[in-house]
Amino acid sequence: MSDSSSSNPIGPTAFDNANTDKEILDEYRMTCSIIFGKTSHSQMRFLQASIELQQSLLNSCDSLLAKQTNWLEDNLLENNSTAASIFGSTLKAFVRGYTATIDALMTMLSIVYDLTTFHIESYKKITDRLNKSFLLP
Numbered sequence: 001m002s003d004s005s006s007s008n009p010i011g012p013t014a015f016d017n018a019n020t021d022k023e024i025l026d027e028y029r030m031t032c033s034i035i036f037g038k039t040s041h042s043q044m045r046f047l048q049a050s051i052e053l054q055q056s057l058l059n060s061c062d063s064l065l066a067k068q069t070n071w072l073e074d075n076l077l078e079n080n081s082t083a084a085s086i087f088g089s090t091l092k093a094f095v096r097g098y099t100a101t102i103d104a105l106m107t108m109l110s111i112v113y114d115l116t117t118f119h120i121e122s123y124k125k126i127t128d129r130l131n132k133s134f135l136l137p
Helices: 021-077 082-134
Strands: none
Touching: 021 082
């Protein structure tokens, strides 16, 4: 017969080395801090990435659009030449396409947020159900 640690596919654990029931229960209590620690780290990374993405989008949008708008106002509105008129009609098509692209990208980003939120809410419901089924009053 082989010992229990060699048949364990994940390798030896503190349970394998625990000598007393108290040590086993102490190890079992630690699982909560493991769950909390890993989940908290992932949550913080997710929140940080979300905040950075939003800040980047807002900052670049404000800065870029302000500069482009100023340039267009200076060069198109003051110049009533035929070239400005042709450029202005081309600009309308560009702005419509650009706006549609931004709208599509933001819709996709919203879908990702919605899916992530749905999964988080589902995990919460599962956890609540497990807690109710295992910890009956």
